[in-house]
Amino acid sequence: MTLNSYTEKELTEALKKHDNAAYRHLYMNYRGALYNNILQIIPDTETAADVLQEAFIQIWKNIDKYDENKGRLFTWMLKLTRNMAINQTRIKNFKVHSKNEELTNYVSVIDNKTPQLTAINHIGLRQQVHKLRKELKDVIELSYFEGLKQEEISEILKIPLGTVKSRIRMAVIELRKEFL
Amino acid sequence: MDIQQYIASGIIEMYVMGLCSPEEEKELEQLQHQHPELQEAILQYEKEMEDKMLQNSTLPTAETDKRILKKLESLQAPVIPITSAITGKRINWLKPVAAAAVLLLGISAYFNYSLYNKNKKQEALIAASTSSPLPAGDYAVITNPSITPVAMYGVGTHTICRCTMFWDKQTGKAYIMIHHLPKSSSSRDYQLWAEVDGRTVSVGIINDEIRGRFIEVTNVPGHSVAFKVTLENAGGAQTPTIAETYLEGKI
Numbered sequence: 518m519t520l521n522s523y524t525e526k527e528l529t530e531a532l533k534k535h536d537n538a539a540y541r542h543l544y545m546n547y548r549g550a551l552y553n554n555i556l557q558i559i560p561d562t563e564t565a566a567d568v569l570q571e572a573f574i575q576i577w578k579n580i581d582k583y584d585e586n587k588g589r590l591f592t593w594m595l596k597l598t599r600n601m602a603i604n605q606t607r608i609k610n611f612k613v614h615s616k617n618e619e620l621t622n623y624v625s626v627i628d629n630k631t632p633q634l635t636a637i638n639h640i641g642l643r644q645q646v647h648k649l650r651k652e653l654k655d656v657i658e659l660s661y662f663e664g665l666k667q668e669e670i671s672e673i674l675k676i677p678l679g680t681v682k683s684r685i686r687m688a689v690i691e692l693r694k695e696f697l
Numbered sequence: 698m699d700i701q702q703y704i705a706s707g708i709i710e711m712y713v714m715g716l717c718s719p720e721e722e723k724e725l726e727q728l729q730h731q732h733p734e735l736q737e738a739i740l741q742y743e744k745e746m747e748d749k750m751l752q753n754s755t756l757p758t759a760e761t762d763k764r765i766l767k768k769l770e771s772l773q774a775p776v777i778p779i780t781s782a783i784t785g786k787r788i789n790w791l792k793p794v795a796a797a798a799v800l801l802l803g804i805s806a807y808f809n810y811s812l813y814n815k816n817k818k819q820e821a822l823i824a825a826s827t828s829s830p831l832p833a834g835d836y837a838v839i840t841n842p843s844i845t846p847v848a849m850y851g852v853g854t855h856t857i858c859r860c861t862m863f864w865d866k867q868t869g870k871a872y873i874m875i876h877h878l879p880k881s882s883s884s885r886d887y888q889l890w891a892e893v894d895g896r897t898v899s900v901g902i903i904n905d906e907i908r909g910r911f912i913e914v915t916n917v918p919g920h921s922v923a924f925k926v927t928l929e930n931a932g933g934a935q936t937p938t939i940a941e942t943y944l945e946g947k948i
Contacts, residue, residue, distance in 0.1 A: 540769045548762070549754025550747075556755055566761040573765055575932065577772050581906035582931075584883040587726070588713070588739065591747040593883055593931070596715040600932030607935045641753050660716050664930075667718050685716055686707030693710050693742070696749060 529590060532580045544573060547591065551598045557643040558602040558662055568605050572598040603664035645696040646688075653688035656681060703728070704738045713742050715884065715930070719941075722884065797863065798874065801846070843867035847924060849946035851877075858943050860926070866919055871900075873912045878905050878943060881928060887943065888933045889914060891921035900924075902933050923947045 523531070523542060531539030551572060555565040576594055583593050646657045655674060659665045667685070671678045711717050712725050729736045757765075843866045851858030859876035873889075881887055889900040901914050903926065926944040927937045 535772075537770055541766060544762075544766060544769065547751075548765075549756045550750040552757050553753055553755040554750065562757075566757050569757060569761070570765045570768060573769055574772065575902075577769060579886070579902070579904060579931075581904060582881065582883060582886070587883045589743045589747060591750070592713055592743045595746075595750070596884055596930075597932045599715065600930055604932065604935060641750075641755075661714060685711060689710035689714060689716065690707045693745075 525590060526585070529583065529585055532583075532590075535577070535580075540573075540577060543576070547594060548573075550591070551594065553641050554595060554598060555602045557641050558599070559605060564605065565602075568598075568602050572601050575601065599661075600664065603662070606663075642692070642696060645692060648695070649688055649691060653684055653691065656684045657688045657692070660685060698728075700728075700732045700735060704735060709735075709739050709742050713739065713746060719885075722882070726882070797844070798861075845948060847871075847946045847948060849924060849926065849944040852925075852942045852945050855879075855943045860944055862924065862946065864917055864921075869915060869917050869919065871914045871917045873903060873914060875903075875905060875912070878926075881905055884931050885928050886931050886933055887926050888929045888937070890925045890927065890937050891918050892923040892925075893918040893921045897925075897937055899933060899935070899937075921948065 523539070528539060528543065532543060548569065552565065552569050555568050555572070556562070559565045559568060572594075575597055579597070583590060587593075643662065646654055646661070649657065656670055659670045659673065660667070665673070667678060667681050671681045674681070676684075708717070708721065708725060712722065717725065725735075729739065756762075845864045845866060847862040847864055849858075849860045849862060850856075858878050860873055860878065861876065862871050862873045864871040878887065887903040887905050889903055890897050891900050898918060900917055903914070904912055924944075924946050925937065925942055927934075927939070928941040928943060929938055
């Protein structure tokens with residue numbers, strides 16, 4: 518994966534001018550990483566591809582909002598894409614519990630190295646999250662993959678807000694060691 | 698504050714992954730201006746995450762690539778400055794709306810002025826009429842019964858916020874002009890909501906970077922009785938965060 522034809526600054530400038538070549542470059546370089554992230558939330562490849570399209574449209578429409586002083590372009594795109602994927606699961610009326618179950622199964626299927634699934638290689642962050650101990654896994658599932666606010670997690674898990682915060686912190690530190 | 702301890706607390710990872718609460722995010726963004734080492738630590742983790750995720754790619758099908766690239770090429774610039782709309786260099790939907798806005802501004806200026814000094818009423822009328830040299834056809838938009846102007850006012854601590862919306866009930870389109878709204882951070886978006894049949898539904902994200910121009914919003918529900926604008930995480934939310942309401946306007 519190389520971005521050597523543009524520096525990040527040049528790319529951002531061209532994107533803000535809605536330059537077609539820059540968007541093509543952006544798409545070709547980042548689609549795989551973003552699509553993988555969508556698949557972590559929406560295993561269905563067709564729906565995930567629709568979300569990928571919608572995410573790039575939103576990146577195109579909202580590029581003026583990206584502030585390079587506040588972080589890297591990819592971080593911004595990833596947040597936007599993740600939010601869109603989560604919104605999609607809500608629109609589709611996935612029930613929180615059945616979704617968890619479904620994705621837990623999905624991850625365990627990968628662990629069993631079913632040929633089709635390893636072949637399409639959806640492995641990523643979620644698989645790492647499922648290796649965390651339960652109380653850390655739960656807060657990341659609810660915050661990162663379901664987009665819930667800290668207060669909402671506190672309510673669902675019936676633990677104090679401070680505990681939610683400290684568990685998220687512990688979880689992200691562990692994840693960084695293992696994956697990110 | 699011990700900045701090294703803060704850096705090691707997991708807050709950076711949470712921030713980059715988008716897991717901070719709005720207060721935590723605000724605190725971190727303020728601190729990073731004072732502490733270059735904090736900024737450096739954030740950037741380092743961002744790069745680390747980006748590298749890992751680029752290595753961990755899953756490519757969509759070639760058909761998907763083709764479809765999305767074609768879609769991206771077909772997108773048109775989202776808004777057109779009023780100035781170019783009025784000079785008529787580009788023919789577009791903004792022309793009548795821009796004309797209406799100029800006219801409304803003119804009318805408003807006239808009323809303000811006449812209140813301020815009734816004696817100079819006649820001069821004010823002249824000023825108002827000369828400030829909007831519009832082709833006769835453009836007046837049609839304000840006589841069109843389907844256009845509803847909606848003034849949106851600041852809520853709670855945001856009393857200074859203002860925007861005006863011209864809502865075309867027939868087409869379901871609305872054109873929004875921001876008069877005052879604080880610039881949102883890169884990880885937050887303003888979202889427009891409509892109250893319809895006792896429910897609050899999302900209309901869309903507002904690109905608040907655009908000032909002095911109209912922002913077009915489509916699919917505004919025809920039976921809406923009120924609108925509000927809230928600040929949400931980038932990409933929008935499923936339900937409005939009421940505590941983050943910036944603007945409200947009733948029909």
